[in-house]
Amino acid sequence: MKINHAVLHVLDFTSGVTVFSQRELDLESRQVRGFVEKHLRKVRRDEAARRGSFAADSSFAAELRSYFFGEREFIGMSTQIADFLASELGRAEKPESADVLVADFEDDELAGEDATDDGTGQRFFAVLLLASRQAFMHEVRSDDGRVGAEIARHYAILPNPSQKVASYAVVRARGMAVAYADKKRAINGEDVMLIPDGLLQCEAGVSAKEAIDTVTRIVEEVAEEFGTNSAVALSRAKNSLVEQAEEGESFSPERLGREIFEDAPQLQERFAEEAAKEELPQSVPVEHAVAERRARNHRIRTDTGIEVTFPSEYCDNADYIEFVNNPNGLISIELKNIGKITNR
Numbered sequence: 001m002k003i004n005h006a007v008l009h010v011l012d013f014t015s016g017v018t019v020f021s022q023r024e025l026d027l028e029s030r031q032v033r034g035f036v037e038k039h040l041r042k043v044r045r046d047e048a049a050r051r052g053s054f055a056a057d058s059s060f061a062a063e064l065r066s067y068f069f070g071e072r073e074f075i076g077m078s079t080q081i082a083d084f085l086a087s088e089l090g091r092a093e094k095p096e097s098a099d100v101l102v103a104d105f106e107d108d109e110l111a112g113e114d115a116t117d118d119g120t121g122q123r124f125f126a127v128l129l130l131a132s133r134q135a136f137m138h139e140v141r142s143d144d145g146r147v148g149a150e151i152a153r154h155y156a157i158l159p160n161p162s163q164k165v166a167s168y169a170v171v172r173a174r175g176m177a178v179a180y181a182d183k184k185r186a187i188n189g190e191d192v193m194l195i196p197d198g199l200l201q202c203e204a205g206v207s208a209k210e211a212i213d214t215v216t217r218i219v220e221e222v223a224e225e226f227g228t229n230s231a232v233a234l235s236r237a238k239n240s241l242v243e244q245a246e247e248g249e250s251f252s253p254e255r256l257g258r259e260i261f262e263d264a265p266q267l268q269e270r271f272a273e274e275a276a277k278e279e280l281p282q283s284v285p286v287e288h289a290v291a292e293r294r295a296r297n298h299r300i301r302t303d304t305g306i307e308v309t310f311p312s313e314y315c316d317n318a319d320y321i322e323f324v325n326n327p328n329g330l331i332s333i334e335l336k337n338i339g340k341i342t343n344r
Helices: 030-044 059-068 074-090 194-200 208-225 230-248 253-260 265-277 288-295
Strands: 002-012 017-019 050-054 098-107 122-131 133-143 146-157 167-172 177-181 184-187 190-193 202-207 297-301 307-311 321-325 331-335
Touching (some): 050 194, 059 122, 059 194, 177 194, 190 194, 230 253
Antiparallel strands (some): 122 167, 133 146
């Protein structure tokens, strides 16, 4: 990951001190760079992030485009964002102290087909609201010539890189694709989603995780309702998901339903009905790396306690695995062409 710029602004409602940094973080410091990079990597790969699209009149989108075109400088852009968040959070019924981390970075793990012209990776702009938390710490004092340890409360502890950030936005330069997470806050007597509605001014969508979980649940329910092998149906669904994400970083639930139940129009229709009830969009953005993690393999467990994990693409390949419905109503699973077994 290449971090081009990063800055931290302080919104401390406990002490009433707001600090808008006039200089960027020192990314030459290994400690600082590690903290920023880990948080950015975590939000960039958050499968639970909701996808959004900027409203036509979004002022944030206009300002960000200007920044990407080099018409705005980083500190000024980040200060404007922090000032807006400070104003809104200050009007909340329970103001929460937080630090605002703003960063411009490139993700080198997207090298290849998704890389920028210079091959460094896709460029992103991120805003993270790092909620401060209270913690106890030791404090050493020297009174009357005697050294002693005391217990003190600290009010501005930043979240560890391993902790989940509840509110953030990541915008991809190419196509201005939006990913965000947020929670409702009571501001001026109303429950407000500050990040998508206030800052970004974008229309909300579903997260990749929500869409994948919903689709796989519907596939399993439809297969079981019509007496079809749900293990085969689910592995087909995962294989379709991976292939679609590889083609265009999105997947169509409608196409997925057609491919899974291609020989069963009745099941296709039933799947479409359930997908419509869940209000799944025509196209769900999902990066190929996410699809790979969630759907490359399929794992099943039998009522006899046996677990089998196999690549989803093998679902219809009888050369490797085959599900057989026996006359007695039981199912047999045959694994074929195995040259070596490794114990794990």
